[in-house]
Structures are given as C-alpha cells and as structure tokens.
Amino acid sequence: MTENKRQFRAIKGTRDILPPDSALWNWFEQTARNTFESYNFREIRLPIFEETELFARSVGADTDIVSKEMFTFNIGHDAESKEEPSQTYSLRPEATASVVRSYIEHRMQTFPGNLKLYYVGPMFRRERPQKGRYRQFYQIGAEVLGQSDAAAIDAEVIEMLMTFFKRADLTRTTLYINSIGDKNCRPQYVEKLREELRKVADRIGPDSQRRIETNPLRVLDSKLPEEQAIIGKLPRISDHLCDECREHFAKLKEELRLRGIAYEENWRLVRGLDYYTRTTFEVIAEGLGSQNAVCGGGRYDGLVELLGGPPTKGIGFAIGTDRAILSLQESGKLPSLPALAVFVAWMGQAAYLTAVNIAQKLREAGLAVELPPEEMKFKRSLALADKLGARYALIIGEDEVNSGTFTLKRLADSDQKKLSKFDLLEYLESERRDTRA
C-alpha cells in the first residue's frame, strides 16, 4: 500500500462548514443566543462525551439512539492507562441528559427560581446520512428545570422558540403540539391502543406490527399511505388523559393563544425519547427532504429523579441547526452579512508603510481590511478587490504619499474621492454604523 498518496476526506456523515456559509451559521446561532437571553436563559457549556450509562438511563436503553446509534469507546483497557479505571464513554447523541446530569452534580435546585439554560453544539449519532441528517450534527437547545410544571413555562419555552425562528426569518414553519400523558394515564392508554392494534394487525405493515408489542405509540407516527385510514380510527390519547394531564394541556393551549402563538394539535405526535411526559411539540419547516423536523421538544418531569436527583420538573427542546440552515438557504431569504469593507491598494515601497499604518487604524475601528502582502500591479489590485467583494478600495500611491492624502474608491459605483486621514476614518466609521444598524 502506498499510503503517501492517500487523500484524506471528512468521514461519513461529517462535513466542513466553509465560508461564506460559516458566517450564516454564526449569525443563526448568535440570533438564538440573543433571543434566549432576552427570555433570561443563560448558556451552559457541556462536555461532548459522557458515560454511556447516562444516555442509556435517560434516553432509554431500548431506543434506537442508544441501542445502535451511539459512538461508544472504551478507555483504561490497555496497560498504559492503568491509573484510570476501565470506562465506557459515548459521544453525546443529545444534550438533555448532560444538562440534567450537570443540574444534579452541581445541586442546581439550590439556585433561585426556575433554572433556564441553553446550549449550542455538536451531537453525534451513527445513522446513515441523508438530506438533513448527519452523524455529527448541530443543535441549539434550551431547558427549564425547577419545582414548577406550570403550563405557562411550556408556553414561554414554545413562544421563545417561535420568536427565535421569526427573528432568524425562518418562517413557513408549522408548530405541532400534543400531550402524551404522564405515568398515571399513559400506560393505560398504551395498553388500550395495543389491544386495538392487535385487532387490525393483519392489515398493517411489518414495521407497525412489530411496534404493537415494542412501542405502540410509534404506530401512530407511521407514514405508510395504506395505514392511514386504519390509524385514523385508533383511540386517541386526548380522550384518555387523566384529569391533571387534560387540564395541563388545556392550559397550555390557552397560554399559547394569549401569547399569539399559532399551533396545530397533532394527536399523532409522539416523541422517540423515553423521558417525555405530557407536553410534546415539534416544528417542521419547508425546503427539506423527508427529515423535515427542525425542532423537537417536550416535558420530562421524571428525568431528574430517574438520574438520581431530587424530584424536579423539566421541559426543553432541541433545534436541528443543520436543517434550519438548510431550510433558510432553500427559502433564499438570507441576511446580508458583514463583508470585506476595505481593500488597501498600495503601490511602491514608499506607500507600503502608510498602508500598514492605515490598515491598523481601520481594523481598530472595527472594519474588515485586506492588505496585500506583496506589491501588485495596480490593475490587478483593483480586480482582486472586486473579486473579494470589498466595498471600498483605498488607493495609496506616489501621489497620495506626496500629498499626505488617501484616495477612497467605492467599488459599487466607482465614486472616488481624496480624503485626509482624519476624514477617511470619520467617513468609514459612520458608514459602518449606518450599515450595521
């Protein structure tokens, strides 16, 4: 094998986010941060790997995510690392488990009020990649943990989410909500659903048949056209919620209405993670493939206890950044992001010193400046400025050096003027303020 010629490439399901896309990503994530902080959420930064057991316990050992989609590795098995005990770790497939682990570890129940946290970062699932699905993908998520399970919390979380989408100009989305009951009423419903499904088992596909025993709720989620009529006649959880859950769901809808949040009830909306209770919600967007959910979330009142913490209520969501960005790009409604402001077109060694100095000044003033490291032919210099998308070319040659001025040329319309150093700084700074606002 001649390994020296081998081309390395990003491994399956991972990808590079290159400029100018990276600017769009930063803007999107920054918009989320700004929105969330206006709701008094604060950022938590978490490890990207944890003990495998944490995910098994929280997400659910029988879920696809844990049973076959985690990147898991062992350390401490070889002699060299004998200081550390043998451990099995996994790259996080989602972040709620880590937030809850951190909540318990740092006794955050002693923090004042409801704890409102958000996170931004990569997640890892070993699935077959397709449109809008990657093995390393990115999520922006938020969680509220505390003693209260008031429907107003659910509503505020959803309002915040939809407000963010609006600010990011990710419109043409649909919010679906549902309640899947709690540990009192859901098991009864699931049993009833199972009974009904057994009666029609011969008329549904093998996947759905299998789920009758493993996870009857998932049958409701089936997309097979031939199963739709049958599914439509199955008992609905909304008719089988206990009084508390029914009231909570009614309250949520009332809260959403008074906040002006448009939603659609979707009795077939079930979520794949074991820890959800009561409120579940999902946002789908246009311009995506079959993976069209850009956000999923719900309430998880038993999770903190399940992981060994005090009785605590919780709710949260996770936005799929890759998909949201994809939808944004498909919509064509992209924001105009800061580009190169000034290209310094200098000629001759006499101008070089001036060029270096003014570049420093302009950068200090917050402008993006490109200073060619080597002398270029003037014509090529302007051509390059154009190709780099600069708004201005700052021309410094013999004339300018002799007269102590600068020639500023606006590339868009070729408008050109001679300015003193003071006027130049003044002019560009005010121009920057105007375009930023």
Place this chain on the structure above:
RNA sequence: GUGAGCGUAGCUCAGCUGGUAGAGCAUCGGUCUGUGGCACCGAGGGUCGCGGGUUCAAACCCCGUCGCUCACCCCA
C-alpha cells in the same frame, strides 16, 4: 441495518453503435507600469473512483469493490 440512483478537471457537465479525453465557469498569467466588473490570448490542472474480466482496442460492455446521494428504519 435495508433499498435505489450516481461516480469524467476545483465546480457544472459533454464524450454517438467500444478506437486510450473536451467545453463552460473558476484559478494563474498576458494584451494593460495609477483605476475593477467587459473582451481577447495563453497556461496549469484528469492513472475517466478503484480492482479485475471481455476485446486487437474500454470513460463506454460485464463482475466486484469503495465513495457519494436520496429514501426506509429512526430522529434534530
């Protein structure tokens, strides 16, 4: 894990019934020693994903393999 489609230059693609590769764009340079976008000229860049088979001859046909894409499952 399952299925389908596709792999020719950095990108988008052409290449007829098999005769050992081309265009546009992009990049770099020239026409053009202080004025970009245009035009013209030129250059670099490809073991046609890889391996095997059939054939006098394979980018093209056959088999295998790898990769990518989309879909299923499931999920953001």
